[in-house]
Amino acid sequence: MSEAKGKPIITVSGLHKRFRALVVLDGIDFSMRADEAVGIVGPNGAGKTTFLSVLVGAHPPTSGTIDLLGEDVTHVSASERCRRGIVRTHQIPRPFGGMTVFENVFVAAANGGGFPRDEGYERALDSLRLCGMFHLCNRRAETLGLLDRKRLELARALATNPKLLLLDEIGGGLTDGEANELVATIRELRRRDIAIVWIEHIVHILLEVADRLVCMDQGRIIADGDPATVMKTPAVVEAYLGGSAE
């Protein structure tokens, strides 16, 4: 186990993403091990969400390569990448509105997780319990409020049995109590050996989980390392905090 943990789970080299003239990712080099939890911070428009989208295959990169578990997945479809163990949550939740909460999660277990029927049921129910949504199993997803939609994003992602989980501002818009609950859930995921990349504006909840911090600005990684050190880097203070320390 510890040997596997030492290997990189994902390695990205020279990643560029352009939307016509707009350069969103401008040469990202990034690698992480399976036992890490990496936080990503950066100002709006830094390219954080696009970075996740390119990692999971929702958008193809303009150039660069992505290695997942030692295999080049740059040209592998999004659904296939999920089946290999990488999954994301969406900043703006995207529930399957016409289906029940359980069905939303079961689809993830059956497809991304590749579980046969009974294991899929168990996996889906387990994910729902972990995210505190079990009591909402039979609700239509379109009737959920924002907090539950965010929880559903997480429950669905977990049901795919991921090795690497990418969280996109899952704490945004939550109260302190709700955010603390979320931190507890994500800590539980780390105990289950899931590697985590978490984009979040609320830095203090991020720092409770992340053991490494990456700061992006204008499509580049401008700092990467120990969270406390990264937060003190002048370039980060400049870009992310707008020049004035908290």
Add this chain to the structure above:
Amino acid sequence: MSQDPTVRVERWTLQSRISILAAAIILAILATGPFFFGNNAIDKLTTLFIYVILAVTWNALAGYGGLVSVGQQAFFGLGAYAAVRLADAGLNVYVSLVLAAVIIAAVSLPISSFMLRLRGGEFAIGMWVVAELCHLLVNLDSLVQGETGTSLIALNAYDADTRHALNYWVALGSMTAILVILFVLLRSRIGSAIQAIRDNEEAAASLGVRVMGTKRIIYVFAAFGAALAGALWLSTAITFQPKTYFGVQWTAYMIFMVLVGGLGTFEGAILGALIFFLIETWFGGSGVWYLIGLGATALVFSLFVPRGIWGWLERRFGLGLLPLGYRILGVPSATRMQTPDDGGIGAAPSVGTP
């Protein structure tokens, strides 16, 4: 996480078991139809079976798959045309009808490769273009003689009574097969995957759903259904005039049946076909006013009963005769206060019935 033995995933309810039994009994009684009814009634019922096939396959495509097509007459016409061609080649007429549908399903596969790249309105109109194109191509066949058309002469091998009875049985058998296959398909993983794609394609892909393959299964199945319906229609109408078969009115009928019955509900499409059949039987002779009535009804439904009759019944009374979804038993229900937007005042306790 310990497993709770009281928590179960329920897919069949007592209500649904009774419904399946009742459906089987109704179908068995219908199978004896030709022994009791005259040819006129037999023909009427044959038409109803064809409408059911059209409604449920369009509902699978649009209601479950989110693939709203206004070009299903492409396959309806091609199915009839292929049957004409196969029968002309000397194959038994009734074998031709079914084989024609299989062939057109195969033809729809390459068509799906480019049509399914289109989204929403582009797909809808694109399918109409495909239908017009098929119409023009079929007109080029010298056997069809352009708009003059041709007939399924091979049916003359049977005397009138036998022909009516055979048409009826083949249509009933086809409808039953389509209903059973569709029910099993939509209850399977493919069924939940296609609904996920309908609700959010990108999220479905990001959770491991194979979007293109899943859409293709539904698309080909719907093409098969429309082609089968077209071939069956040919067996009752006997004449094949391209204009009649490739007309957009077929898709209009499908949309009417599904909208009125209940888009995206299995029972609703069947109910819609029955309603359409009754309206046509009673008012079909009223010419233009009949068409105006149909249009007005569809409009009223889409404005005031957007879920259709069955969708409304399902929500109002928690009905689920042929449920496709999953219901979890043993869920604590007392913790619902956290969620204020629960469907308004007087929401039935059965919220969430799939």
